[in-house]
Amino acid sequence: MPAKGLQPLRVHSGRWTVRYSSVTAPTIRKKGPGRPQRSPLISTLNPELLRTSDYVDLSGRRCIHIGLRHNLNGDDDSRSPALFRYFQTSQPIAFPDKCAGFLYYHRDSHAAPLEGGLRFRCTPDDQPTSFSRGRDLLWPTGIPWQVIVPQLGRPMYQEFADQLLRENLASQAQISRCRELFDTVKIYPSRILFRLDQEFPVDFASPPSLTVVAEKRQRVFFSSIFTSFAPAGGFLRSAQAPTSDLEPDEPEVEKPRLVFPFTGSAVARFEPSMVNGRRVVHMRILRIVRPIASVFLNYEGRLLEPQEGELLTVALRGQAPEPWKCDLARKNSTAAAFRALWDVSRIP
Structure with missing residues (x-):
């Protein structure tokens, strides 16, 4: 039976969250x-x-x-x-x-x-x-x-x-x-950004979900930032594709699908920049926490392997590799959240 004046604790847990509860007397x-x-x-x-x-x-x-x-x-x-x-x-x-x-x-x-x-x-x-x-x-x-x-x-x-x-x-x-x-x-403390250059964790095998806090609270979900397109059988044609709608001598090429080509984790941050007179935001990989490994053999996709200390880089079809960027002039919720962070961070 609890001592007089004490009340039982109720503890709730959550991802990335420090939880603690109050009692009416010393525990x-x-x-x-x-x-x-x-x-x-x-x-x-x-x-x-x-x-x-x-x-x-x-x-x-x-x-x-x-x-x-x-x-x-x-x-x-x-x-x-x-x-x-x-x-x-x-x-x-x-x-x-x-x-x-x-x-x-x-x-x-x-x-x-x-x-x-x-x-x-x-x-x-x-x-x-x-x-x-x-x-x-x-x-x-x-x-x-x-x-x-x-x-x-x-x-x-x-x-x-x-x-x-x-x-x-x-x-x-x-x-x-x-x-x-x-x-x-x-509240998930690790996922909340109050300014652009604030550090946050990333897992390269899952899409980042962040909450931006400026004049209001906005959730930002990056569904494809760490992804690339690949056929179901890898980066080669699938030999087991069904051919019911094709001639017997015509192998079917499976449609590309969105995959996460790398595993591993890191600490990252966003960085403001001006590109051709437009406000953009890049992502820098500051520190590797869990080593990065490629999921596929002979991978040649949109996302280049993240490197510690470097900007996250992508290679769009037919173009030279360049840093991933979000254009703040776009009319979507992600650009709106970055504009709010840009302003609260007092960037010229």
């Missing part, structure tokens, strides 16, 4: 028989105000509750710990080994208005001075693990949102706007 975990262990408490989300007592060890844990200490002279039980997890696709997995450090709020100097989030800095020791020598925890996809402002703006994260306001790390206007834009929408 008690046991480490060994009869040895209760309280949730770790931290005093700040500002990396410049960290204390040794803010050091948290996540190593090997499948989940952890972290609370906020409001009374720096002692333990304050009037808090709502939050549950933090680590995911690979939609499955919760243990935090990596050697994953100890500080939870903090991060916002780039050139961030978009609603951009920012909680990150975890892994450090070599528990001293705040080691923060600058540490590295941010990454998702298995290669981008920083984080809980973004749109997530923190929800009621279940009120404790951390209030802390951001107390420390002047975020404004009420930012949090309120995120609540308006996302409301009850499921």
Whole structure:
């Protein structure tokens, strides 16, 4: 039977999403028989105000509750710990080994208005001075693990949102706007873009689906960016094609079909450019996470093999290879989303 004052947790999981729930009293975990262990408490989300007592060890844990200490002279039980997890696709997995450090709020100097989030800095020791020598925890996809402002703006994260306001790390206007834009929408932090040059994960065997946030929230689905046309039997004629509608000596060539010619994953970003006086957006492959491999033998298709550090390149029939691009002058939802990102990114 739960201790008096405690309420059972309800935990919801989602792809690429850090999930955590609030309770009305400190969560008690046991480490060994009869040895209760309280949730770790931290005093700040500002990396410049960290204390040794803010050091948290996540190593090997499948989940952890972290609370906020409001009374720096002692333990304050009037808090709502939050549950933090680590995911690979939609499955919760243990935090990596050697994953100890500080939870903090991060916002780039050139961030978009609603951009920012909680990150975890892994450090070599528990001293705040080691923060600058540490590295941010990454998702298995290669981008920083984080809980973004749109997530923190929800009621279940009120404790951390209030802390951001107390420390002047975020404004009420930012949090309120995120609540308006996302409301009850499921949030996938890794798939949300606030500006053009923001990094995001890509899997070359599936179409990217992103949410663009500017004046409004727009979903962008790139159904064919990593695809090429190939016949069902590969890049050769199929010897098993039916011939019922043809003369016996006429082999049938199967119609081309859309395929993903490569497997592997990477971290990418979009880049603005001007081509013949027109605004366009390219995609750069920044870092390869899972090695790229070709699905077909003797592949000769539209999409060239992605290269680390290079722009994604395509070779259209009868033309020389050139960087993939999206023309912002086009009248479709993808171009409209890129125009919004171009404007919010303050690109001339």
